[in-house]
Amino acid sequence: AQSVTQPDIHITVSEGASLELRCNYSYGATPYLFWYVQSPGQGLQLLLKYFSGDTLVQGIKGFEAEFKRSQSSFNLRKPSVHWSDAAEYFCAVSFDSGGGADGLTFGKGTHLIIQP
């Protein structure tokens, strides 16, 4: 079965510093990869997605992620974080099994804390 691992439960970063959140997925045929952000009491907002093509994808709010097939990874990065980036970040994956309606498999999330 497909799975997603986010090894860091909490990450604390100083405002203005760079950020990298890690995500690894289990083997699958053709992964579709996503990063979602969840602020307290809110729903899930899509930051970016990877389906094919350029392995470096740009998202909203200055985030980017790089797909590395050899490492089964899809790490999220931001060059300079803002206090408003404090939230829970979820990596998610689905696989092209041909069914057309596969649900997403989520990681456990990384809680991002921003220090002033």
Added chain:
Amino acid sequence: EPEVTQTPSHQVTQMGQEVILRCVPISNHLYFYWYRQILGQKVEFLVSFYNNEISEKSEIFDDQFSVERPDGSNFTLKIRSTKLEDSAMYFCASRPGAVRNQPQHFGDGTRLSIL
């Protein structure tokens, strides 16, 4: 920008009672989903729905759960006889069509509290 809307935002129900959670997906979307997030845990897939039938369901989605699209705009999740462990945030999501490279759009969720 069109949004997925969910009502109510918070539902409190006695154990053993039936509950219906409602969602209005984005109007031209064809695939619909329910997910659940128990407090402090990850988001878990429950069920996907397309062309008026279930496409895929997880092992969580047992006989006490059902989904329906009663009127072409609403998409509901029914829990027949609620248990304490059903307490969670329930998210509805939708995506446009059969092409896979279209992300799911999520609503803000319904917090279900079982007493």
